[in-house]
Amino acid sequence: MAVIETSDRAGAGPSGRADPEPAPEYRLRTRASVWTRMKRERWTYAFIVPGVLFFAVFAYIPLLGNVVAFQDFSPYWGIFNSEWVGFDNFVAMMSDPQFMRALRNTLTISFLQIAFAFPAPILLAILLNSLISDRIKRMVQSIVYLPHFISWVIVISIWQQVLGGAGPVADLFSQIGVDGVNIMSNPDTFKILVTSQVIWKDIGWGTIIFFAAISGIPSELYEAAAADGAGPMRRIWHVTLPGMVPVITLLLILTIGSVLTVGFEQLLLQQPAVGSAAAEVLDTFVYYRGIQGGDWGLATAAGLFKGVIGTILVVAANKFAKRLGTGGLF
């Protein structure tokens, strides 16, 4: 794409020279040099073109596919022949009780994650940082990073074996006289379960970036605080935490941008066990309605709604962060 764009500009060079009012000289020179530079770098484009093709086909063309949200789409007719229906799909979506339930579930789970899963790695990073022994620190780190690399399918399988109706935890409960405990399929506590799973899987991985932030804090600050009589807790509060604020803000922006995205695979996998009333979120709604149910237009509308709101939130949160003076993401 870029190649075409720049060669267009280069092609405009001669016609620019034919203008009745000659452009300032420096403009002419840059225009000419773009063409020369492109010729000189022609082999570099061989490295770029496959990547450009990939992102054009698999990232940008699907964006256009969102027009299905404004169609009464049928796979038989295809995008080009399906009937246009304007905003009908969005109207139908808004009056769909299942969609509203999915939206509510999504927001509840997101809220729980921002409240509990987001601060968890910050606390763990502070705890591990307070260890003096490097060896223990590294050992604990390699243990807590591990679940990040395990797929959601494996994580859910493992949890089901341990916390499910036949696992050791249910055993333990029945030994103290409470039978039939199955934490994995209880719709009432499901959202807490989902949040704990996220914490278990990614708490360790999340600490990496906070460690970097902590190690960037000059040790003189700690020394000065200690000289002023600040104890360990006060040093964390007045030195460590403020030192982490830029990174925390940055990650919070990203988290806010994805409030409408909660672990898709995680919920899809567990929905059969707990039922859709507790586990239906926007992504699973789109999957079941669209790919399973064939209601393409409505499902795409829901997906587009999610994507657009997400992008607006990131951009807005970024602006807000810049205004606060902590420096945004972009």
Place this chain on the structure above:
Amino acid sequence: MAATVSTPRTTASGQELRPSPRRPVWMGRPSAGIQAGKALLIAVIVVIMLYPFLYVIAMSFASREAAAAGGFFPNEFSLEAYRSVLGGNVVTRALLVSIGITLVGTALSMLFTTTLAYGLMRTREVPGAKFVLVAVLCTMLFGAGIIPNYLLIRSLGLLDTYWALILPGLISAFNMVVVRNFFMGLPNELLESARIDGASDWRIFTGIILPLSKAVLAVVGLFYAVGYWNAFFNALIYLNDTSKWPIQVVLNQYVVQGSALTSVQAPDIPPPPPATVQMAIIVLATIPILIVYPFLQRYFTKGVLTGAIKG
């Protein structure tokens, strides 16, 4: 701190220990209560992280009686479950599919990620490179959504092909940025002098840049490999043909959703208990990650942090 004078600590055998970071002078020694509390907290965290893995591994090796008795750890061991799982062809085939996808996918991803990163290194000299870089970074902020992606794969004719598991994630913008940042940290004089000597781009790329980037290539390779090995959703929606399923979809089918595993069994031998069979499948799906993990984890921090820096 480096100036602290001290005799190096030695072990009983007289071997010198690596100098461990000392408590800075200004930091007081925490009280015994606080130290014990911290130790306990860390022990609890370690147990919560590790116990599920250990339990599943132990149960997968449990004998019939031990599995029936339950408890926190079985005490009699048998390979029955593994014999049954690997004897039937469903799991074995799924494992082979996953291995194949992981190897081919990772190789292609690495090729296209590193070449793109090289091509986008000199945004100042190469017209259009800056534009491409920004366009690639933008894909980290928004995606098209499930249905448009599905329709794309469908109209490309990739449904029910293994390419549907490889092509959509061929290059990850995040990994590309990690690699590009690493490349840009290499000494520029080296590349300039090679260029002056008339080396071609391909020569510079394969002869100088790649050999110097082993650390980052290891991390990014791991990220891709884990991604392909863990591929679940794409396989679920793009592959209707169950004989093409990779291990994660099979795992979902037989462990999470609890379908009965049809395995070839001699009629006179009763099949091992379903729980141990399920655990054995979990272990088989996890093992490749457990094997590569220790070798690569020292590079993680570097990889994550270079990726976190703005392009």
